[in-house]
Amino acid sequence: MDFLRARRLDLIFYPPTLLLDLFLLEHYLKGGIIYWIDSGFPFIPSLWLYKIFVDYWNYNFFPGAPFSYSQHNLFTALIFYLLIQVLNLSFSTSELVYLLLFFFLAKVGFVKMIDTLLSLLGRETNKSYIYLSGILGGFMYTWGFFGYRPPILGVNYPFFVFYMLFPLLLHFAMKYVFLERNYLTLTLLPIYIIMLSGNQFVTASYTLWILVIYLIMFISLYTERRKNISFKLFLTKNLILYGLAIIAGLEELYNVYFASLNAFSSGVYGQFNGMPLAIAELQDQYNSFTPLSLFSLFAPNRYTWIGLLLFVVLVIISILSVKNKTDNKLFNPSFFSLLIIGGATVGFVNLVPLFSLSQSSIGFIAVGLMFSVQFVFSGFPVAFFLSFLVSYAIVIFLRTFNSNRKKILSLLFLSILVSVYMSTFVVSDSYQQIKTFDYLPVAATNVFYPPEELLEVGYYLHQNAENYNVLLLPLQYIAGIYYIHDNVTMASLHNIDPLSQFITGTIVKLPIPNTVTNPLYLYFPGNFKNVTNFLVLLGIKYIVLSKNEYPGPGVPLYQAGGYPWNFSKFEYYLSHLPNATLTLENNYYNVYRINLNVSLIYASEGIVVNTLDYNQIFLTYSNNLLTAQRQSLIYGNGAVNITNISGVKMTVINNYNNVMYVVKVNATKPFYLVLDEGYSNFWRVIIKSHEVKSHYLANGYANSWLMPAGEYTAIVEFYPANIIPYFFIISLLSPVVIALIILVKDRIRLRHVRWEK
Structure with a gap:
């Protein structure tokens, strides 16, 4: 009966949330796709397997480096392959379905997480309240994803997948550690499947924030339940979880190792325009946000009053929770963690002086912290703690007020607050605008309508480029193209086209400071005898000229490619480039082929x-x-x-x-x-x-x-490259091994029970 009653609650609460998300996403996307730098549309999983096993080292920034094209992209590739290649859905419909799926899983995760927490704390709570609080918190969490500054790199980037699955992971982890007696249980399988995507290791910064959230939640629960659970059990089961994370992410740990080395090297030695690269973005972030703008982290700048209102509500709940020791042990550590992380994000807790430690023995830690508080990373714990605290606040409100009238009024108030919060990301300008692009004649957005010309170029390169390198011009630090949609000129930040993953060579698209590609950004086009000679040196066989570019952030206007772009100059130089032929031309792109014997x-x-x-x-x-x-x-x-x-x-x-x-x-x-x-x-x-x-x-x-x-x-x-496939195979086989161990243990246990009878 309890199970059937729970099913009826599912039928009451989940369908309306799906319909609301569908309506909001339709309004947000308007037939487009969310596409940002570092995103990709990997439509063919077999190609990703090929890259993982045999072309793993060829990083998409030139020159090559051994930490790209890894299993976290394969996870997304499988979903898009099913939607686009098997079900023949369009780009926009596929992304809508993809978003809806993960939005739903995030809300299920929040409901389950709140339910598990309350049961662990021994708080008897009406199931309807749990569903309401979890779904409202889930709405804030999912739509808070679009509140990142800048907006998150792209829904097809692995950040999105793990962001949405994290509440479910936390639910299963708490259930495994605190509620299940056996060390190896079926709960480990969903934990491992979520971990198997490898997304927890996409970046060392993300891994750091996952550990912060994990430790705060679990230590709070342990201190509350220490009479009923031994420290040994708590420690052992957590070590098993950490071990599973390591096994699931063997190949990704390889990524983190190299990414950390490169980040440290850039932070200590790399400079651009006289500023250390490790803190350039962080300083820009601090310049954009004053300490008083902490509240704007909880809502877009135009709606800072909503963030202030949320903050006041959380302060009130924090004071109320002091009366109850159980609530206080969980709520207040989360609340103060939110303030500390938010304070570091806006510069109230200023980490820039840590750069002086970068040359010391703890330099890795200093550089890592500076990277981690960039909002693209710290937005994750801010969104999680804020959404969790609102969910838990609803439960505290309902428990505090005795009369049904007060309960209804408090629920109505919090529901309106969450609804207004959500609406800030979809009303007015439906798309996220890039602040750096404010001086442009049109707003740059993160919603993109892939023109047929772009797809034409992508398929052409897929069929012809093979293992050769491809140069995208104009070379920029961040590229933006403007295009016409519904007779309206729009700008989109996208320097990796949706079909770029078809290319198995290196895509030379960004001028990385202190590398051999940077002079192309500084000098081209210009008066040189034979630039083709230099391109051959780079192994480049094809040049793609985008004729609708805007200069991106960080482009010095006095450089050869500075604003305004003179595309006639680009086309003139490329048309006179020795040993190069124009092989494809449309409204947006020209593709040139170098006719020499380019060898790697x-x-x-x-x-x-x-x-x-x-x-x-x-x-x-x-x-x-x-x-x-x-x-x-x-x-x-x-x-x-x-x-x-x-x-x-x-x-x-x-x-x-x-x-x-x-x-x-x-x-x-x-x-x-x-x-x-x-x-x-x-x-x-x-x-x-x-x-x-x-x-x-x-x-x-x-x-x-x-x-x-x-x-x-x-x-x-x-x-x-000979070792990485074994990492990948171990990761894939591990859940099978875990399942077999669980089945064998269960059979042994059943036989033992029968023998005793």
């Missing part, structure tokens, strides 16, 4: 140099002072000059998906073998089971080895 691995002469910077490399090759793929600049102690390699014959007889090359060599003298991808010690050359030790930096970014004379076969390989 080749034999080269070597000129030893340790002083040229990236700008000088660009100028050297663009002015024909050196010939790409015949003459290379070699950096490093022990390197020697090599000239006239006419007697060297080198043939790539096998290319295993850009992670291993088998090369046949017949050389009368030593030469440099150059691999035209980002330098990494993980690349190695093997000759007759012996590794070639003379590994040097070439042309400021690539790999090169000094090869001996003679006739032999050499293997060039990226050896972590």
Whole structure:
């Protein structure tokens, strides 16, 4: 009967929430898709498996780096593959269904989480109140996702998936640790499936905030229930959860390791416009938000009064909860955590001085904290704690007031408050606007209507680009295109087109400071003898010119590509580019093909140099002072000059998906073998089971080895690529192993019970 009564409650509460979300999302999207930088539309899971297993190292920022195209994208790819490829739904309909699914799961998670918390605290509460409080909190949580500043990178980015599934994960984790007696139970399976997406490891910052939330909730519960549960049990079961997270995220931990190294390196050594990269965005955030704007974190700036009202309500509930020790142990730690994280986000707790510690032994921690409080990351715990506190406040209100009239009035007040909060993200301008773009003639938004021209280019590159690199022009730090929709000019922030995942090479789209691609941003278009020579050096076979770009944030106006864009100048230079042909043209894009033999691995002469910077490399090759793929600049102690390699014959007889090359060599003298991808010690050359030790930096970014004379076969390989598939296989097989262990244990237990009888 209790089960049937619970089912009836489901029928009462969940369908209206789905209908309301459907209405709000239709109003928000208006037939478009939410598409931001770092998003993607991976429609073909087999391609993602291919990239995970054999092309894993090829990062989508040039030069290559070994932490992209990983399992967290496959999770999204499977859903979109079903919706688009199998069910033949359109882009916009598929995303609407996708959003609706995860919005629903987030609300279910909130209801379950509140129910589990109340049962753990021994608070008998009417199920209707639990559904109301959980669904209202779930509404704030799901729509709070769109309150991120800037708006979250994209619903197809893994942040979105784990954000929506996190309440369910927390529910199952609390249930497993506190309510279930057996160490291995069926509850571990949904926990592992959520973890298996790998999204908890997408970024070290996200992992940090998950641990913060987890520890606050679990320590609060433990202190309340310490008479009924041993510390050993609490510790052991949490260690099992951490172990599962590690197993589920083996491949993602590899990502975090490299991402942390790169973040630290950028924060300590990287500068752009004289500002350390680690705190550039954080300082910009502090300049945009004053300490008094803390309340605007809870609602868009125009509706700061709603945030203030929410804050006042939470203060009142915090005071009321002091009277009840049980509520106080859970509510107030969460409330003060919200204030501390929010204070760090707006600069009231200023982390910029931590940069002085970056050169010390705790530099990793300092840089990590600075990255973590950027709102794109800290928005997650802010949204969670705020939504959870409102849900729990509803329960406290209903418990505090005795009469039904007061209960109804308090519910009505809180429901109106949540409704107004939600409406702030969908009324007026339906789309999130990018503040940096305010000076443009049209508003830049995060809702995008993919034009057919964009799809045409995506399919063209998919069919032709193969493993070659593709250059997107104009090169910007953040690209924005304007386009016509329903006779209205709109701007969208998207520098990765929806079909870019079809390309298996590297997409050169951003000028990363202190890399070989930055001079293209600084100097092109310009008066150079042969820029094609430099592009060949980068392994670029196709150039895509977007003719409807706006300059993005951080684009210095005095640079060659500065505002206003002169596309006739771009088209003129590209049309006169030596050895390049216009192969596709439409209203938005021109696609040019480089007609030379662009190779990613080749034999080269070597000129030893340790002083040229990236700008000088660009100028050297663009002015024909050196010939790409015949003459290379070699950096490093022990390197020697090599000239006239006419007697060297080198043939790539096998290319295993850009992670291993088998090369046949017949050389009368030593030469440099150059691999035209980002330098990494993980690349190695093997000759007759012996590794070639003379590994040097070439042309400021690539790999090169000094090869001996003679006739032999050499293997060039990226050896972590051999390890990563095993990480992935372990992650996939682990839930099966857990299920088998649980089934075996249950059978043993049943036999034991029967034997006793």
